[in-house]
Amino acid sequence: MKPISDVVQTTPPSGIRKFFDIVSQMQDVISLGVGEPDFDTPWRISESCIFSLERGRTHYTSNFGTPELRKAISDYWQEREGLEYNWENQILITVGVSEAMDIAMRAILNPGDEIICPEPCYVSYKPCITFAGGVAVAIPSYMEDEFRVTPDLIRAAITKKTKAILISYPCNPTGATANREMLQEIVDIAKEHDLWIISDEIYDRMTYDGKHICIPTLTGAYDRTIFMNGFSKAYAMTGWRIGYACGSAEVIEAMMKIHQYTILCAPIMGQVAAVEAMKNGYADSEAMIEEYGRRRRVIVKGLNHAGLKCVMPGGAFYAFPSVKDTGLTCDEFSERLLYEEKVAVVPGNAFGECGEGHIRCSYATSIEKIEIAMERIARFISKLKV
Amino acid sequence: MDKQQILKILERDARTSPKQIAVMLGEEEENVAAAIAQMEKNGVIRHYKTIIDWEKAGKEQVFVFIDVRVSPSRGVGFDDVAERIYRYPEVHSVYLVSGDYDLRVVIEGKNMKDVAFFVAEKLSTLEGVLSTKSSFLLKKYKSDGDMFVDVAAEERLAITP
Ligand SMILES: Cc1ncc(COP(=O)(O)O)c(C=O)c1O
Numbered sequence: 127m128k129p130i131s132d133v134v135q136t137t138p139p140s141g142i143r144k145f146f147d148i149v150s151q152m153q154d155v156i157s158l159g160v161g162e163p164d165f166d167t168p169w170r171i172s173e174s175c176i177f178s179l180e181r182g183r184t185h186y187t188s189n190f191g192t193p194e195l196r197k198a199i200s201d202y203w204q205e206r207e208g209l210e211y212n213w214e215n216q217i218l219i220t221v222g223v224s225e226a227m228d229i230a231m232r233a234i235l236n237p238g239d240e241i242i243c244p245e246p247c248y249v250s251y252k253p254c255i256t257f258a259g260g261v262a263v264a265i266p267s268y269m270e271d272e273f274r275v276t277p278d279l280i281r282a283a284i285t286k287k288t289k290a291i292l293i294s295y296p297c298n299p300t301g302a303t304a305n306r307e308m309l310q311e312i313v314d315i316a317k318e319h320d321l322w323i324i325s326d327e328i329y330d331r332m333t334y335d336g337k338h339i340c341i342p343t344l345t346g347a348y349d350r351t352i353f354m355n356g357f358s359k360a361y362a363m364t365g366w367r368i369g370y371a372c373g374s375a376e377v378i379e380a381m382m383k384i385h386q387y388t389i390l391c392a393p394i395m396g397q398v399a400a401v402e403a404m405k406n407g408y409a410d411s412e413a414m415i416e417e418y419g420r421r422r423r424v425i426v427k428g429l430n431h432a433g434l435k436c437v438m439p440g441g442a443f444y445a446f447p448s449v450k451d452t453g454l455t456c457d458e459f460s461e462r463l464l465y466e467e468k469v470a471v472v473p474g475n476a477f478g479e480c481g482e483g484h485i486r487c488s489y490a491t492s493i494e495k496i497e498i499a500m501e502r503i504a505r506f507i508s509k510l511k512v
Numbered sequence: 513m514d515k516q517q518i519l520k521i522l523e524r525d526a527r528t529s530p531k532q533i534a535v536m537l538g539e540e541e542e543n544v545a546a547a548i549a550q551m552e553k554n555g556v557i558r559h560y561k562t563i564i565d566w567e568k569a570g571k572e573q574v575f576v577f578i579d580v581r582v583s584p585s586r587g588v589g590f591d592d593v594a595e596r597i598y599r600y601p602e603v604h605s606v607y608l609v610s611g612d613y614d615l616r617v618v619i620e621g622k623n624m625k626d627v628a629f630f631v632a633e634k635l636s637t638l639e640g641v642l643s644t645k646s647s648f649l650l651k652k653y654k655s656d657g658d659m660f661v662d663v664a665a666e667e668r669l670a671i672t673p
Contacts, residue, residue: 146671159671249673298673420521420536427535470670493536 137256140249141476145460149470156499157470158425158487161298163362163443167399168410171361174402175395187394189386191219191370195397198404199370207340209348215375218382219392219400223328223356223369224250225385230324230352230371231258233380239289241324244275245478246446248298248326252478260289266480269448272437273302277311284315290322291315293341296329299477299486300446301422301439306339313347322377323351328369329442331360331411334419338441342372349374352381357396359443360411361403366396418443421489421496428500429487433507443490446474450483452510460485466509467502513539515547519556522548526560563658575604575620575649576627578635579613581642590614593640602630613645624648 129135142159149155166172190196196213203209211217220226227250231241237259243251245264252262263283267275280291291312295304316323325341342351356369371381385391403411422439429436429447436447449459456473463469474484489496517537521528530545537544551557566573582593590608597617598606604618617635621627627648636644652660 140673142671142673146669149670155670157670160668161672162668164666164668416517416520423538424532424535472671493532 133256133259137253142249142472145464145470145472148461148464152464152468155464155468155470156491156495156502158489158491158496158499159470159472160488160490161444162364162490163359163414164490164492165362165414167362167366168403168407170410171363171399171402171407175399178398179395183394183398185394187219187391187397189382189391190215190217191392192394192397192401195219195401195404196370198401199372202404203372207343209340209342209372211372212375216372216378218371218378218385219397220356220369220371220385221367221389221392222358223326223354225389225392226352226354226356226369226371226381227251227324227326228254228257229381229384229388230354230377231255231260232384233377234289234322234352235260236289238287240285240287241289242280242283242291244280244293246273246297246299246474246481246484247292247477248294249476251292251294255292261287263288264478264480266478267300267302268480269435269437269446269484272440273297273300273446274304274308275312277308277315280312281315284319284321288319288321290324292324292326294326294328296333296338296439296441298329298442299444299472299474299481299484301442301444303333303335303440304339306344309339309341310344313341313344316350317346321350323347324354325351326354328354328356328359330355332415332418332443333441334422335438335440352377357400357403360415361400361407362411362414363396363399363403366393366399368392368396368400418489421491421493424493425487425489425496425500428496429503432500432504434503443488445487445489446481446484447487448484452507454510456482456485463503463506467506469499469502469506513537513543513547515551515556518544518547519551522557522560563656565660567652572622573620574622574624574627575618575652576631577647577649578617578619578631579645580615580617580635581612581644582614582640583642584640588640593638596638597635600630600634602627 196217199217200211200213203211231254235258240261240263241255243262243264244267255262265275265279265283267273330338342348342353352371352373354371357363425445426436426438434447436445439445449456456475460471460473471485471487474481518533521533531541534541534544584590594606597603602620604620607616609616619627631646
């Protein structure tokens with residue numbers, strides 16, 4: 127048989143995969159490696175889907191998604207941020223933010239086009255860019271800067287081939303949030319060089335200190351931003367696979383063309399549930415977010431107490447402590463921690479080279495489990511010292 | 513300090529220590545302890561107790577919900593009738609409610625006979641009680657926000673992006 131495509135062959139498998147295989151063979155592991163809420167979807171949301179199934183709502187929807195859901199999303203952003211997205215041609219419902227990211231890349235990239243991508247970042251960004259024929263230009267960010275990217279580094283990375291800047295705050299894996307000045311500067315750079323901005327704001331609601339800054343609301347950002355969000359995190363709806371992209375009618379039309387031929391439409395069951403989430407799910411999701419906020423402090427305190435330097439993450443549900451002081455690489459640390467103390471974390475280098483020396487600890491897990499995991503980590507580190 | 517936050521945490525798990533609460537809320541332990549002491553004193557926190565699945569513990573018991581129609585008279589209002597009822601230790605709860613009946617009473621007993629005796633001898637004979645309607649509890653699914661049925665085990669994958 128002739129070989130698999132070069133691009134696919136040369137893309138390394140996700141760094142997360144390796145650990146998954148080990149963890150699934152073990153028992154009594156406390157996993158801080160989970161990138162999804164531990165809560166079940168709020169019942170009102172699940173129940174609305176059951177109700178609609180009983181009434182036979184099992185068909186294809188418009189390629190863009192159901193008008194109901196697009197209207198609900200349009201209203202939501204109008205109300206929350208004063209953003210005007212016309213539900214008819216500026217909103218596309220996708221199979222999670224995952225699909226939105228994929229088709230956004232394919233919609234804007236020509237072979238060899240570059241996308242500037244601050245790291246550490248979500249594992250799918252680079253592969254999405256590569257699969258679409260583009261080149262990901264990684265910009266590092268470090269703990270000293272609270273994992274906020276330095277706009278000057280972005281400026282320095284721009285070439286004739288640069289097509290877009292990809293940003294995602296609050297950040298998976300660092301939990302970093304951005305401030306207005308820095309984001310405005312990034313928008314200004316994009317404007318100056320006429321670049322797209324792709325903004326994945328899936329963790330927007332999980333912002334614990336202060337208010338999330340929504341990129342398309344910044345001066346000069348609206349027209350050039352492909353704004354992405356979804357239901358997976360804030361509404362604990364990972365398995366429903368519903369996300370969306372908002373942007374200019376032109377880019378949404380282009381994305382829709384790819385979506386139309388490859389996906390046809392996002393599953394109707396998920397879309398129905400998402401309408402309920404948008405309309406009546408706010409209080410339920412607030413309660414979950416409050417709980418993450420409490421856990422965040424417990425985990426950071428526990429990590430610091432165990433001897434790992436960790437900044438207080440402003441958002442998402444991850445802490446990203448440094449393990450450099452232990453003298454171990456993040457791979458060694460994660461592997462030994464798993465075998466010796468049965469705590470699973472994700473090595474930071476899975477999220478980009480500059481993530482080396484860090485581990486991602488998710489606090490989408492009960493406080494009881496977090497407390498036990500912190501005791502185990504403390505014990506692991508004290509054993510390293512002798 | 514947000515006292516409601518403290519209460520929410522304690523309502524879910526009364527054994528959470530001031531130290532743990534302080535970490536969760538980013539406050540000092542002494543301040544949390546003082547706030548709790550104050551709320552205990554002024555009755556915002558009435559007391560702490562344990563949610564027990566008595567059925568699992570093997571204790572025989574029956575519950576009955578009794579709707580009571582009351583005819584208040586001069587000098588004997590709803591509160592007075594309610595008090596006559598709620599002072600019995602076997603009375604689990606008493607509410608004044610709107611609708612066809614006035615009081616909703618929940619009674620706990622060792623067995624049906626026990627409860628039937630209470631209703632016949634004590635409750636229906638009270639001055640002001642016009643009629644009662646009893647329903648026996650057959651199965652408890654959820655009570656005061658707590659599930660009494662086993663929920664399915666977690667299905668999340670151990671490591672996800
Ligand atoms: C930053 C970020 N973007 C996108 C996704 C994927 O989300 P969805 O479930 O909407 O595809 C995740 C999931 O972990 C994420 O962390």
